[in-house]
Amino acid sequence: MTARLYIRPIGRLEPSTPAAALEVAGRVDLLFAAAELIERSSGAVRRRFVTAGELLHSGDEAVAQALQRLQQPRGPIADLALDRPCVMGVVNVTPDSFSDGGRYLAPEAAISHGVQLETEGADILDIGGESTRPGSDPIDREEECRRVLPVIEGLAKQVRVPLSVDTRNAEVMRRAAQAGARIINDVSALTHDPRSLEIAAATGLPVVLMHAQGDPRTMQHNPTYADVVLDVYDALESRVEACERAGIPRERLVVDPGIGFGKTLVHNLALLASLTIFHGLGCAVLLGASRKSFIGKLAMGTSGDRLPGSLSAALLGAAQGVQILRVHDVAATRQALAVWQGVGS
Numbered sequence: 001m002t003a004r005l006y007i008r009p010i011g012r013l014e015p016s017t018p019a020a021a022l023e024v025a026g027r028v029d030l031l032f033a034a035a036e037l038i039e040r041s042s043g044a045v046r047r048r049f050v051t052a053g054e055l056l057h058s059g060d061e062a063v064a065q066a067l068q069r070l071q072q073p074r075g076p077i078a079d080l081a082l083d084r085p086c087v088m089g090v091v092n093v094t095p096d097s098f099s100d101g102g103r104y105l106a107p108e109a110a111i112s113h114g115v116q117l118e119t120e121g122a123d124i125l126d127i128g129g130e131s132t133r134p135g136s137d138p139i140d141r142e143e144e145c146r147r148v149l150p151v152i153e154g155l156a157k158q159v160r161v162p163l164s165v166d167t168r169n170a171e172v173m174r175r176a177a178q179a180g181a182r183i184i185n186d187v188s189a190l191t192h193d194p195r196s197l198e199i200a201a202a203t204g205l206p207v208v209l210m211h212a213q214g215d216p217r218t219m220q221h222n223p224t225y226a227d228v229v230l231d232v233y234d235a236l237e238s239r240v241e242a243c244e245r246a247g248i249p250r251e252r253l254v255v256d257p258g259i260g261f262g263k264t265l266v267h268n269l270a271l272l273a274s275l276t277i278f279h280g281l282g283c284a285v286l287l288g289a290s291r292k293s294f295i296g297k298l299a300m301g302t303s304g305d306r307l308p309g310s311l312s313a314a315l316l317g318a319a320q321g322v323q324i325l326r327v328h329d330v331a332a333t334r335q336a337l338a339v340w341q342g343v344g345s
């Protein structure tokens with residue numbers, strides 16, 4: 001069996017540092033001084049640290065190919081340039097989502113929430129009608145359509161930013177695309193519904209492929225990995241390849257490690273610390289950490305709505321080149337990013 005190769009950029013440099021630097025995803029503001037070079041073969045993992053210069057001039061064909069994917073610029077998604085972190089605002093149209101369940105179940109309330117998030121600076125609005133929090137049961141497709149379609153139709157008329165539909169169901173994807181959705185966000189990476197690959201390809205829309213181990217009802221029972229970062233990477237790569245075979249090109253895909261979906265606290269932290277590795281898949285990267293339970297577990301004894309922890313996670317993502325941050329608190333995230341970007345530029 002041939003060894004699999006992974007490159008995890010580390011040691012972020014300031015822009016225009018006069019040293020050999022690893023540029024990630026075509027971003028001149030995203031330079032790294034070194035990388036962890038990881039090889040995995042039949043369960044054995046070999047890790048070594050190399051400087052950017054050593055990596056760029058290694059003379060190894062496999063390394064050169066991996067670097068090509070890591071470094072090439074990402075094209076726009078739904079006309080959105082990915083040369084800075086974009087903010088995807090969450091519009092839940094569910095009675096039971098973990099953080100704002102029931103508040104926006106009426107279409108008018110969800111639409112005005114979406115309009116408000118655009119005013120606060122959202123670049124994308126993500127509309128979902130099925131709760132995917134741990135322990136939740138799937139809902140009927142017609143009910144899901146009843147929840148999300150009027151909201152997508154209403155928002156498509158009222159906002160300029162692209163809408164994404166958060167669904168695992170092919171029929172919902174198809175009808176949402178007709179109603180005006182311009183991105184598909186599937187927490188099952190197009191595996192839940194046997195028709196998803198075909199329908200998503202037929203819509204021609206970009207797709208967010210999120211990693212989950214198991215389904216929402218049971219995923220937190222005993223999540224297990226040999227190496228969480230490499231296993232999630234491999235699983236996403238195999239979904240990217242399945243999409244390519246089905247006619248969805250890599251340029252139209254966004255990958256997401258799926259924080260909290262079939263992961264323990266230790267798994268979530270390992271992923272958050274290693275986000276740069278996912279640029280090696282040659283796609284834009286999305287991070288959804290907003291208000292998730294790992295924040296409450298880390299900050300036990302603190303009170304509040306997990307906003308400070310969510311902002312901290314968003315900045316961790318931005319510093320690792322994540323192109324899309326999925327958040328509930330758009331205005332606060334925008335402010336945090338403005339400070340971060342102000343210092344970095």
Ligand code: 9MG
Pocket residue numbers: 128132166185186187208210256258259286287288289326
């Ligand atoms: C719908 N949804 C809830 N959490 C999510 C996450 O982390 N990523 C994506 N893509 N979607 C999510």
